[in-house]
Amino acid sequence: MKNKDAVLKTKQFCMAPWTHMHFMPNKDVNPCCLSPIDETIGNMEEQTIKEIWNSEDMRQLRNDMLEGKDCANYCGRCYEKEEDGFSSLRTHMNDNYADTHWDKVESTKEDGTVDDLNLVHWDFRFSNICNQSCRSCGIEFSSQWHGDFIKLWDIPKDQQPAKIKKIWRDVDAFEDDFEELFDKVEYIHFAGGEPLITDEHYKVLEKLIERGRTDITIRYSTNFNQLKYKKYDVVEMWKHFKHIQLIASLDDYGDRYNYIRNGGEWNNVIENYKKLKEAGLFDNGNIWFGIHPTISFWNIYYLPDFHEECIRLGLIDMNARNNDHHFTQYFHLNPLTFPSYYSPQILPKEHKEKVTKKLLEYAEYLTATYNVNSAPLVSLVDLMNAHDNTAELPLMREWTTKLDKLRNQNSKETFPFLAEIFDNDIPTA
DSSP states (O other): OOOHHHHHHSSSOOSHHHHEEEEOTTSEEESSTTSOTTOOSEETTTSOHHHHHTOHHHHHHHHHHHTTOOOHHHHHHHHHHHHTTOOOHHHHHHHHHTTTSHHHHHTOOTTSOOSSOOOOEEEEOOBOOOSOOOTTOOTTTOGGGHHHHHHHHTOOGGGOOOSOOBSSSSHHHHHHHHGGGTTTOOEEEEOSSOGGGOHHHHHHHHHHHHTTOTTSEEEEEEOOOOOEETTEEHHHHHTTOSEEEEEEOOOOOHHHHHHHTTTOOHHHHHHHHHHHHHTTTTTTTOEEEEEOOEEOTTTTTTHHHHHHHHHHHTSSOTTTSOGGGIIIIIBOOEEOOSSGGGSGGGSOHHHHHHHHHHHHHHHHHHHHHHOOOOHHHHHHHHHHHTOOOGGGHHHHHHHHHHHHHHHTOOHHHHOGGGGGGGSTTSOOO
16 A cells, blocks of 8 residues: 555545445435435445445445545546635545544555444435425425425326435434444534434434533534424534534525525524524534535525625624635535536626626625635636536526426516526527
8 A cells, every 4th residue: 555645645535435424315325425426335225334334336436546546436526626726525534534544544455345334424314304495406305395396297196206215214223223333423414404303313412412422523514494393402402512513504695595495584594593692602612603505506696795694694704713714614615516507607608707797806805805715716706607508598497487486486586687597588608
């Protein structure tokens, strides 16, 4: 095996296969949350966790990484993000685990096997149970999408997919699988569906509190619309923990937020933030709060407006934080890649020019006013302009029109900047 420094210098190597697996609602297991959903390393219906840990695909992935071979089938999104000037999950995993878990890399056998089930980084999508049906989502990750999906595709009753998808049939089954790993875990990422309305999520918190493992880092990808579930008040439970990273998936504010994240209510977001503040969780340092907007053609023009509103409401503090990493951590820009017909790259040239002007001027303003490193914002503009995908406008119009009708929404009224691109006669080049 090459020495550690040589391996870490390659663009292919990632610590994930030695520390981590990603569990999907349909029981599939992927190397990480950024690998394509159809590129699996196993399935919980057919295999145990230990079997998946050393499945043929997982062993091959480890060896390919150690040999510096391209792993684009799994890792393409990280490669693309790094090439476009963004940070990636690959760099995050290496930064966090290379020093403390390199012994597991060194223990890798010739066939890629690692004997120790070193699952220290948990990443769960326990189910697709959700309280929103976001425009860029679907039935795999949102139970609320089920009805619209059936209507959009006119699926006969006897062919309709199940509304709810779950990894484990119940909480006890999950606990049986993970019982021995609670003393090992260092980092947990909860996503969904919506993790704050998921039974297994609360079982994990209870078990960690019971075992005194409140020193670990817990990260959430949450729509942040609900803080109480059944008998649980998550704010009270969070008071036990020292390191909560609360990432709110917010793409815009007001009516635009309510449109993009259908079923969500912007006012709930504001009220829930106030509850955390009143509980003293920010003062005690228990919670680190960030915003993670998915950037699509819907909201890219309005991004400066949204950012300014977050400053005004105190959701982001421009003076107290490390602004060198503002757009990679605290207001993390996540360019949409799927479905491609919602990407900013579908915008006509005239619209792109207006977006470019607005975002670059705002980037200069933030740098001058708050000493923000605005390079990721500039990279976002470059990414939008990198390709002309106006050929996908007809597909965007088709699905937008159908969903607007089903949801009694009006794209033109909600997004006046985009109004004319919903018409069929606009030039596409």
